[in-house]
Amino acid sequence: MDLPKVLPQYTEDKVSKKGFLNKEDLQKLLKNMLVFLTPTFILYGSQLLGSLNDSTILALKDFIPSRFVIGAFEGYVISTAIDYLKKLNDGK
DSSP states (O other), X not given: OOOOTTOXXXXXXXXXXXXXXXXXXXXXXXXXXXXXXXXXXXXXHHHHHHHHHHOSSOOGGGGSOOHHHHHHHHHHHHHHHHHHHHHHHTOO
């Protein structure tokens, strides 16, 4: 997988410098982003399944995420930002 060259904090070095990410760090970050996003999708899916149990026809308002799902997404954004900043700070 070729990584985009437009990332300002990306370096080709084996060991990333402080403030930069190398290929390995970027791949770990992308994997963590997927892991952090999974619970939010599960919550949103369970919200939709709960709507199906109440009625057989889904209305447009049933697809609007609840406050709980929105809170989980906010937690995802915060977790991703913290992980990104940690990886930038961990450089040698």
